[in-house]
Amino acid sequence: MDLFPIYKELHQKGGKILLVVLDGVGGLPLEPGGPTELEAAKTPNLDRLAEESTLGLLxxxxxxxxxxxxxGHLALFGYDPFRYVVGRGALSALGLGADFREGDVALRGNFATLDPEGKVVDRRAGRPSTEENQRVIAKLKEAIPRIEDVEVHFYTESEHRFLVILRGEGLSDGITDTDPQKTGLPPLEAKPLNEASAKTARIVNLLSQRIREALKDEPRINGALFRGASQKPRFPSFQEVYGLRAAAVASYPMYKGLAALVGMEVLPVEGEGDAHEGKLKALRENWERFDFFYLHFKKTDAKGEDGDFWGKVGEIERFDALLPEILALGPDVLALTGDHSTPALLKAHSWHPVPLLLKGPFLRRDEARRFTEAEALKGSLGHLRGVELMPLLLAHAGRLLKYGA
Amino acid sequence: MDLFPIYKELHQKGGKILLVVLDGVGGLPLEPGGPTELEAAKTPNLDRLAEESTLGLLxxxxxxxxxxxxxGHLALFGYDPFRYVVGRGALSALGLGADFREGDVALRGNFATLDPEGKVVDRRAGRPSTEENQRVIAKLKEAIPRIEDVEVHFYTESEHRFLVILRGEGLSDGITDTDPQKTGLPPLEAKPLNEASAKTARIVNLLSQRIREALKDEPRINGALFRGASQKPRFPSFQEVYGLRAAAVASYPMYKGLAALVGMEVLPVEGEGDAHEGKLKALRENWERFDFFYLHFKKTDAKGEDGDFWGKVGEIERFDALLPEILALGPDVLALTGDHSTPALLKAHSWHPVPLLLKGPFLRRDEARRFTEAEALKGSLGHLRGVELMPLLLAHAGRLLKYGA
Structure with a gap:
C-alpha cells in the first residue's frame, strides 16, 4: 500500500521536527538475563527525557x-524499503561518497583470482588488505581511464571490494551480473536485459577483459567480478511527499547520500568521526531554514560491529552528555531511535526491534521510564514499523489533515 | 492485501456479535501526566466488565x-479504508441523511463571495450562519429545481457548506472540482475525466452559472464552489463477506448511512440525541433477527469536538450506567471500542489509538483492569489495526473455519 499520495494530499504547515538516529543502537545482553548496551549505559539526561516522553518499540x-x-534508513524516512530499492552499486557509491551523477551506472566489483584458463579460483582474491586493494586500484585508474566514449572511475571500498562508476551517453543499468557465485567457472558475460542497456553490457564485458590484461602479472588479484549495476534512483522528495524542507546532519557518506536521495539538503559538518560539536553547530546555524532535521550518529553501530559492548555503552553515554544541547534547540517534535540493532554480541547488524522515543505535544502518559528495549515495550506508542514513524511525527507536529470526512 | 475472498470462503454460522462504538472515545490528558477522559470517568460497570474481558489497543x-x-467506521467494519473510499459528496449525503440513490451524483458545495469580474474573494463567503445558509438554500431550491432533464436537490450542511444531489439519466462522477482552492481566481470549469461524465460536467457548469444568476443580488453569498463529485459506492455486503445478517442501531445520519453502505439493516430508533432507551428498545425488539449488531453512541465525540473534557467524561459515565442493560441482552461476543480518538484537548479527531475491549468465550487472561488507553496497552489482544477487528470477532463467535488444511 503506497501512502505517499495520501501524505501529499493531507500535509500542511506545522511544527519543527528533529529525528535523531543512533545507528544500530538496539542491542542484546552478553549473557542471558544481562543488560543490553542501552540498559548498561548511565544516561541521566536520556532518563529524564524518557520520563517526559512517550515510547514504543519499532x-x-x-x-x-x-x-x-x-x-533501515529509507524506512525511517517513510519510504517503503521493499518499494524504494537502491541497487548494490548505487549503495556503494553513496557509501563511498563517490561522485555519482544522474545517468551514471555504478557497479560493485570483487577482486578475484583466475586460473590460466580464466576460471575463478577464489572469488575474493584471498581477501587482500585494503592497502593492497588501493595499490591495484591505482594501477587500474592509470590503465583504464575510459572505454570507447565512456569514462571509467575506480574506487577502493575495502579488502577485495571496489566500485566502478561508468559515465557517458546512453548507459542504463539493466544488465546481468558477471559473478558466477562459485569457483571453477569463468566469469559470466554481462547480458543486457533490455535494448537501452546493450551499450552498458558491452562496456562492462570490455572492462572485465581490460582489467585482466592490466593485472595479468599480479599473482592473486588478476580478475574482477561485477554485481548490482545500478543508476542513481529517483525517489520523490520530502518536499513533495510531506511538504517538508528537510536537512541532514551526518558525517558519513552513506547517510548523507541516503538523505540526499530523498531530497534533504546535506549540511556541512566540521570535525572528525561523529563530530558532536560540528553537528550541533550545523543544527544551530541552520535551525530557522528547515522544517525537519535528520541527525545521525554512527559510532554506536561501529562499536557494535567491532563487538565492543562497553565501547558501544560509552558512545551511548557520550550521546547522553550531548543531549541537553540538542534539547536546547527546542524542536516541537523530537524522535530518537535507531535504524536497526547492532548487538556487540553479534558483531553485526541484527533484526531485533529498536526503542523509539517521541517527545512533543499531545502525548499519552506511559510507564516506560528509560530509553531501553525492555522499557520501550511498555510505551504508549505500542509496536510500530519503521515506515510508520514519519506520519506519526507529522501528526504530532500538526502537519497532517484528517483523512476522509 | 484483500482478505474478503478468504472471509467469504471461511465463514460459517455461529454466535451473536455486538459491536459497540463510542465515537471518538480515545482521549488525551489536559496536562502532561494527567488522566484522559476515560481515566477520569467513574465507570463501575465498565471496570467490572474489563476485569472479565480481554483488552487491546487499536x-x-x-x-x-x-x-x-x-x-474510521469502515475500518471497524473490516473494510480497508484505503481500498473502500467514499467520496466527499457521498459522505456529505450520508451525513445529512439525504435521499441519495444509486446513479445520483452528490457534490459538496461551498458558498463563496465573487467580485464583479467573477473572481473568488472569499472561498467561504465570510462563514455565514447556518440560518443564513438555510435562507439561501431555500432561494436556490425555488430557482433551480432542475437543469435540462436532471433534478437538482439542495441541502444545507452548516455555515458555508451545502450539498447538491443531481438525479437523472446518464450521470457519472468522473469530473474535476470547480473550487480553485485560492482567492483571486474565478471558479474553475468542471471537466469530465471520462466520456461517461461529460453530461455531469456540463450540468455542474450550468449549475454554477444558474446559482450566480439566482444570487446576483446577495452581498456576500453570490457564488458556489464544488468538490468531491461522487456516486453512492457499491461495497460488498456483510452478508456476502462475513455471512452475517447485520443491523445498525444509531441515531445520526452519517453512521446509519455508513452501515447501510455495507449492507446492514438500519433499525429505527426512537428518541432524541443518543437516545439510550430508544436504542436499547431497538436492540431488544430485533435481537432474534440478526447475527451482528452495530451499536453507535455519538456524544463522546461531540463533547470532545466541543473541547468539553468533563462533558465527555459525563457521556462515558452515562454509557456506563446503560451497560448492565446492554449486557443483559447476552451477546456471545461483545466488543467495545471507538472509531478514533477525539481528545477534548484538541477539540477535534486525532490519530491516537483507542482501547478495545472483547468479551466472549476463549479469552486469555490479561492485566488490563479498566477500559482506558493505558490499561488497554497491557491487554492480551496486543496492538491491532481497525480492519483486524472483524475477523477477531468472527473467530470468537465460532464463525471462521480454519485457514488452510
Whole structure:
C-alpha cells in the first residue's frame, strides 16, 4: 500500500521536527538475563527525557529481517524499503561518497583470482588488505581511464571490494551480473536485459577483459567480478511527499547520500568521526531554514560491529552528555531511535526491534521510564514499523489533515 | 492485501456479535501526566466488565492518520479504508441523511463571495450562519429545481457548506472540482475525466452559472464552489463477506448511512440525541433477527469536538450506567471500542489509538483492569489495526473455519 499520495494530499504547515538516529543502537545482553548496551549505559539526561516522553518499540523493516543501512534508513524516512530499492552499486557509491551523477551506472566489483584458463579460483582474491586493494586500484585508474566514449572511475571500498562508476551517453543499468557465485567457472558475460542497456553490457564485458590484461602479472588479484549495476534512483522528495524542507546532519557518506536521495539538503559538518560539536553547530546555524532535521550518529553501530559492548555503552553515554544541547534547540517534535540493532554480541547488524522515543505535544502518559528495549515495550506508542514513524511525527507536529470526512 | 475472498470462503454460522462504538472515545490528558477522559470517568460497570474481558489497543486506520468518520467506521467494519473510499459528496449525503440513490451524483458545495469580474474573494463567503445558509438554500431550491432533464436537490450542511444531489439519466462522477482552492481566481470549469461524465460536467457548469444568476443580488453569498463529485459506492455486503445478517442501531445520519453502505439493516430508533432507551428498545425488539449488531453512541465525540473534557467524561459515565442493560441482552461476543480518538484537548479527531475491549468465550487472561488507553496497552489482544477487528470477532463467535488444511 503506497501512502505517499495520501501524505501529499493531507500535509500542511506545522511544527519543527528533529529525528535523531543512533545507528544500530538496539542491542542484546552478553549473557542471558544481562543488560543490553542501552540498559548498561548511565544516561541521566536520556532518563529524564524518557520520563517526559512517550515510547514504543519499532521494527525497522520486517520481523526477522536484518536491515542494511539503506532499507533501515529509507524506512525511517517513510519510504517503503521493499518499494524504494537502491541497487548494490548505487549503495556503494553513496557509501563511498563517490561522485555519482544522474545517468551514471555504478557497479560493485570483487577482486578475484583466475586460473590460466580464466576460471575463478577464489572469488575474493584471498581477501587482500585494503592497502593492497588501493595499490591495484591505482594501477587500474592509470590503465583504464575510459572505454570507447565512456569514462571509467575506480574506487577502493575495502579488502577485495571496489566500485566502478561508468559515465557517458546512453548507459542504463539493466544488465546481468558477471559473478558466477562459485569457483571453477569463468566469469559470466554481462547480458543486457533490455535494448537501452546493450551499450552498458558491452562496456562492462570490455572492462572485465581490460582489467585482466592490466593485472595479468599480479599473482592473486588478476580478475574482477561485477554485481548490482545500478543508476542513481529517483525517489520523490520530502518536499513533495510531506511538504517538508528537510536537512541532514551526518558525517558519513552513506547517510548523507541516503538523505540526499530523498531530497534533504546535506549540511556541512566540521570535525572528525561523529563530530558532536560540528553537528550541533550545523543544527544551530541552520535551525530557522528547515522544517525537519535528520541527525545521525554512527559510532554506536561501529562499536557494535567491532563487538565492543562497553565501547558501544560509552558512545551511548557520550550521546547522553550531548543531549541537553540538542534539547536546547527546542524542536516541537523530537524522535530518537535507531535504524536497526547492532548487538556487540553479534558483531553485526541484527533484526531485533529498536526503542523509539517521541517527545512533543499531545502525548499519552506511559510507564516506560528509560530509553531501553525492555522499557520501550511498555510505551504508549505500542509496536510500530519503521515506515510508520514519519506520519506519526507529522501528526504530532500538526502537519497532517484528517483523512476522509 | 484483500482478505474478503478468504472471509467469504471461511465463514460459517455461529454466535451473536455486538459491536459497540463510542465515537471518538480515545482521549488525551489536559496536562502532561494527567488522566484522559476515560481515566477520569467513574465507570463501575465498565471496570467490572474489563476485569472479565480481554483488552487491546487499536489503531483505527494508520499510525499518525487522523480518521474521518468514514474511514474510521469502515475500518471497524473490516473494510480497508484505503481500498473502500467514499467520496466527499457521498459522505456529505450520508451525513445529512439525504435521499441519495444509486446513479445520483452528490457534490459538496461551498458558498463563496465573487467580485464583479467573477473572481473568488472569499472561498467561504465570510462563514455565514447556518440560518443564513438555510435562507439561501431555500432561494436556490425555488430557482433551480432542475437543469435540462436532471433534478437538482439542495441541502444545507452548516455555515458555508451545502450539498447538491443531481438525479437523472446518464450521470457519472468522473469530473474535476470547480473550487480553485485560492482567492483571486474565478471558479474553475468542471471537466469530465471520462466520456461517461461529460453530461455531469456540463450540468455542474450550468449549475454554477444558474446559482450566480439566482444570487446576483446577495452581498456576500453570490457564488458556489464544488468538490468531491461522487456516486453512492457499491461495497460488498456483510452478508456476502462475513455471512452475517447485520443491523445498525444509531441515531445520526452519517453512521446509519455508513452501515447501510455495507449492507446492514438500519433499525429505527426512537428518541432524541443518543437516545439510550430508544436504542436499547431497538436492540431488544430485533435481537432474534440478526447475527451482528452495530451499536453507535455519538456524544463522546461531540463533547470532545466541543473541547468539553468533563462533558465527555459525563457521556462515558452515562454509557456506563446503560451497560448492565446492554449486557443483559447476552451477546456471545461483545466488543467495545471507538472509531478514533477525539481528545477534548484538541477539540477535534486525532490519530491516537483507542482501547478495545472483547468479551466472549476463549479469552486469555490479561492485566488490563479498566477500559482506558493505558490499561488497554497491557491487554492480551496486543496492538491491532481497525480492519483486524472483524475477523477477531468472527473467530470468537465460532464463525471462521480454519485457514488452510
Amino acid at each position: 521494527t525497522p523493516v520486517y520481523p526477522g529481517l536484518t536491515p542494511g543501512s539503506g532499507p | 489503531t483505527p486506520v494508520y499510525p499518525g492518520l487522523t480518521p474521518g468518520s468514514g474511514p
